[in-house]
Amino acid sequence: xDLRIFTEPQQGATYDTxxxxxxxxxxLGFDAFFRSDHYLKMGSVDxxxxxxxxxxxLAGLARETRRIRLGTLMTAGTFRLPGVLAIxxxxxDAMSGxxxxxxxxAGWFEEEHKAYGIPFPKEKFARLEEQLAIVTGLWGTEVxxxxxxxxxxxxxxxxxxxxxxAQGKVPVLIGGHGxxxxxxxxxxxxxxxxxxxxxxxxxxxxFARVRAAAEEAGRSADDLVYSNALVACVGKDDAExxxxxxxxxxxxxxxxxxxLAGSPAEVVDKIGRYAEIGAQRVYLQMLDLDDLDHxxxxxxxxxxxxx
Numbered sequence: 001x002d003l004r005i006f007t008e009p010q011q012g013a014t015y016d017t018x019x020x021x022x023x024x025x026x027x028l029g030f031d032a033f034f035r036s037d038h039y040l041k042m043g044s045v046d047x048x049x050x051x052x053x054x055x056x057x058l059a060g061l062a063r064e065t066r067r068i069r070l071g072t073l074m075t076a077g078t079f080r081l082p083g084v085l086a087i088x089x090x091x092x093d094a095m096s097g098x099x100x101x102x103x104x105x106a107g108w109f110e111e112e113h114k115a116y117g118i119p120f121p122k123e124k125f126a127r128l129e130e131q132l133a134i135v136t137g138l139w140g141t142e143v144x145x146x147x148x149x150x151x152x153x154x155x156x157x158x159x160x161x162x163x164x165x166a167q168g169k170v171p172v173l174i175g176g177h178g179x180x181x182x183x184x185x186x187x188x189x190x191x192x193x194x195x196x197x198x199x200x201x202x203x204x205x206x207f208a209r210v211r212a213a214a215e216e217a218g219r220s221a222d223d224l225v226y227s228n229a230l231v232a233c234v235g236k237d238d239a240e241x242x243x244x245x246x247x248x249x250x251x252x253x254x255x256x257x258x259x260l261a262g263s264p265a266e267v268v269d270k271i272g273r274y275a276e277i278g279a280q281r282v283y284l285q286m287l288d289l290d291d292l293d294h295x296x297x298x299x300x301x302x303x304x305x306x307x
Contacts, residue, residue: 001275001306002031005295006073006229006283009052010038011045015060017289018052022061024292025068028299032069033061034103034283037076040112044249055088062096070096073194073229073283074105074175077127078118082134082154090139090165098167103194104132104174125181127153132189136172139165175229177206183213192225194283197258203228204277211278227281228274231259234267234298244294248287260284264301271306 005025009018022033037054041047058070070092075085085104093100106124107113113120121127130151141147141161149156174186175194183206186193193210195203211221233248233255235241241262245252255261260270260282271282284298 001271001279002227002281003298003303003306004032004034004069004281004283005030006034006036006285007289008036008038008285008287009057009289010036010041010047011043011287012041012047012049013052013289014049015052015057018057019061019064020292021286021289021295022065022068022070024295026065028295029303030068030295030299031281032071032101033065034071034073034101037072037074037079038109038112039079039118040109040115042109055092058100059092059095062092062099065096065099067099069099069101071101071171071173072103073196074103074173076107076109077104077131078107078113078120078124082131083138083156083159085131086135086138087163089135089170090163093165093167093170094163096166098165100165100167101171101173101192102135104128104135104172105176121153123153129185130154132172132174132185136189137161139170173227177202179206179209183209184217186210186224187213187217187219190224192227192281194227194229196229197231198228199258200273200277203274203279207278225280226278227283228279229283229285231255231261232267232284232286232294232298233259233261234264234294234302236263236297236301244288244291247291264297264305267298267302268305271302 025033039051054072106128110120130153138161146158147161171191173192174190176182195206207226214221233244260267
């Protein structure tokens with residue numbers, strides 16, 4: 001079971017804070033550092049000093065880390081043109097020596113689009129499908145040949161399809177709760193399917209849908225990695241769990257029901273239940289980025305028990 005660290009910088013974080021967390025992620029033996037792609041805070045936090053851009057952040061981290069994978073859950077398709085995104089990701093992949101992964105979603109938070117003057121189209125899922133075709137098509141085009149695409153939302157003519165990523169293929173993550181279109185899209189384009197903030201039972205049902213869609217598309221269902229994203233709130237005792245829950249404004253019982261909360265033993269047991277239904281990777285949503293002791297505890301007493 002891979003454990004990856006997943007951050008939400010729009011809630012309030014500087015690049016230096018993210019760099020500190022990414023370096024701790026690497027030093028403590030976690031598999032990867034991922035971040036959200038948002039430009040506006042959510043909830044009652046002040047969000048200071050303001051948003052950081054996902055791919056600019058990852059470009060910086062690419063040069064200041066050596067081992068961990070780097071990526072997004074999820075890059076908002078509404079923020080970037082697909083041709084530009086393909087260039088950005090390929091460049092950051094080269095800067096990292098081939099450690100980048102692209103989580104790509106349709107985009108959903110209308111308020112942040114209004115706040116920063118970003119168009120918020122009605123047909124987001126159809127655009128996402130075209131974006132995936134273009135990004136993967138550009139990367140997959142042989143050097144010296146060109147790529148063209150004629151879609152409803154995007155058109156490319158005779159693109160040189162450069163630059164290429166450093167790794168042979170940048171892993172593409174697709175995720176969500178949709179019962180029909182999302183599994184179909186994952187079956188066509190994804191290397192990994194991620195379901196965010198879902199129960200064991202809901203995850204089992206969604207993984208089954210994706211596996212069925214992959215087989216229907218002519219792929220082995222085992223070609224994909226299946227993963228969960230879950231908020232983490234771990235403590236060596238009840239008091240420490242309660243303190244960490246209070247800092248992030250959450251209730252302990254709610255966190256235990258819907259996330260990975262409690263003692264290290266409780267969290268290992270909960271992760272085991274996700275593993276039993278096919279999860280191979282967990283993204284630990286860390287909401288207090290100043291609490292490096294939290295990362296150390298998870299590394300020593302959770303990750304160490306997972307094997």
